[in-house]
Amino acid sequence: MAFPESVKQQARLRSRGICQCVRETCPHVGPCKASGAEYHHKKGLRNGGGDELSNCQFLCKQCHGQAHGEGSSLGRI
Numbered sequence: 001m002a003f004p005e006s007v008k009q010q011a012r013l014r015s016r017g018i019c020q021c022v023r024e025t026c027p028h029v030g031p032c033k034a035s036g037a038e039y040h041h042k043k044g045l046r047n048g049g050g051d052e053l054s055n056c057q058f059l060c061k062q063c064h065g066q067a068h069g070e071g072s073s074l075g076r077i
């Protein structure tokens, strides 16, 4: 239910510490640009998503909350 440290590290480097969210339902317009803080499974574990880098998205707290909010069956982290 959590990414290995190596994947987290790569995701953080890849995003340069910035939230990777581009969701249109978020308060921000376009890329978020806030400082990232949490790691999100793009495809939920229950839907067959894994703990690999390609399924990892570095998000700020707010966007991570949104990602698990409305219209999502992923539930809470």
Ligand SMILES: [Zn+2]
Pocket (backbone or CB within 6 Å): 019, 020, 021, 032, 033, 034, 059, 060, 061, 062, 063, 064
């Ligand atoms: Zn964000």
Ligand SMILES: [Zn+2]
Pocket (backbone or CB within 6 Å): 021, 022, 023, 026, 027, 028, 032, 062, 063, 066
């Ligand atoms: Zn967002």
